[in-house]
Amino acid sequence: MQNNDLNLLKELRLKLTPQRLAIIEYLKGNKNHPSAEEIYNALKDRFPSMSFATVYNTLEVLVEKGLIKELSIDSSKKRFDPYTHPHHHFICKACGKIVDVEASFEIFIPESLRDFQVEDFQVVFTGVCPECKKE
Amino acid sequence: MQNNDLNLLKELRLKLTPQRLAIIEYLKGNKNHPSAEEIYNALKDRFPSMSFATVYNTLEVLVEKGLIKELSIDSSKKRFDPYTHPHHHFICKACGKIVDVEASFEIFIPESLRDFQVEDFQVVFTGVCPECKKE
DNA sequence: GTGCTGTATTGAAATAGTCCTAAAATAATA
DNA sequence: TATTATTTTAGGACTATTTCAATACAGCAC
The missing domain is CATH 3.30.1490 (Dna Ligase; domain 1)
Known part of the structure; x- marks a missing residue:
């Protein structure tokens, strides 16, 4: 997690909660197009109390703010991609x-x-x- | 429903049930990329007893046989396209x-x-x- | 630092889409 | 018409996602 991420979130007027930061950090540079569940599973050891709703909420916000993209490639579940440049x-x-x-x-x-x-x-x-x- | 559809189904060794024929007829020429639910709703007046499972079963068979394509464009639900030519x-x-x-x-x-x-x-x-x- | 306020998280339950199963129905065949 | 294998049905199971009310807490003013 770099400082520019922190600043970015501040600019977007999003509260810097540990869960959010962890989700962003997990997504950053991730090329596996993870689903909500994969994100949840990857972080539940560090945040045992974290709820699925938090993952979905955070992903929704990040998509809204344009920090990540939601992929509609898999018809069984949503997948998320931190690479927002055209590819x-x-x-x-x-x-x-x-x-x-x-x-x-x-x-x-x-x-x-x-x-x-x-x-x-x-x-x-x-x-x-x-x-x-x-x- | 044309005769060549009937023959096609026969060749594929699929039973010609009224539900199947209705689903095929509904899809034929349909450019709306309907979901399973849209198909079900469109036909439930004519087939009040028809089950959702029948719609899914039939769609699965039609995809298998290559008569329709399943689209993964919409991350919230599957959509089906009778146009199997490249587009x-x-x-x-x-x-x-x-x-x-x-x-x-x-x-x-x-x-x-x-x-x-x-x-x-x-x-x-x-x-x-x-x-x-x-x- | 303390307290306030609005935002975020949580847990649970609700919803939506899809698939499964076992029993009943029926199309195709002889 | 009888037989048989396939299909439909109803209902429930299962997964992914969303909603909700209660609780927690980050950010800000003091």
Whole structure:
């Protein structure tokens, strides 16, 4: 946890609670696209009294403030991604793993979206990851 | 419901139950990416005794047989798409509507996915649809 | 530091979506 | 028409998520 995180939270007028700081610290640099449960499990040793609601509340706030992104790649649960810069994903049909794809793609906005306010796009690759391919 | 649907189901060795036929008919040509609940609600007048499990069972079979696709665009529920040909989507942040994008994109497979077996990709645009833009 | 105030956390229960199971129903076949 | 294997049904189980009221506590003024 760096000082600039503390300052960032202050600027956002969020109270610096230990649970929040731990959740942010856990997410920071995390490339595993964790679910709420994974976050909860990772922190419950340090915060045995922490409630699931706190994890959800915090994640909601962080998404609102734009510090993390909520991924809609997995239809069974929400996943969260601290990397808010534009990037893409590969999802393995076998194990469900989600991998970052750092390439940038040149995509033209199709004519059919003329009247739409397109703000972002995401490329989701599907297939089989190297580990699952071996089996 | 056309005869070729009936033949298709026969070839797949699926029993032609009224519920199944109704679900297939409802999905056919449907561009709203309906959820299981929407399908259930749309048909419950005609099939008051129909169970939710039937909807899920049928959808599962249809996905297995490749007649429809399951979309993982909405993190709150599964959505189903009868259009199995390659196409993309726009999702409105305001109303959640999912719109088909028929364009085809030239995407290179990035070097970082060298060892991955990439089978498909999907472009998901996000932003605001014309209706929500007005508000 | 002490006290105040509004925000955050907690625990439990409510809700929503999906899936499971066993019994009853029924489509397909002979 | 009888048989059989598949499908539907009803209800409950299960998981993920949200809500709620009560309690705790971070930040601020003094």
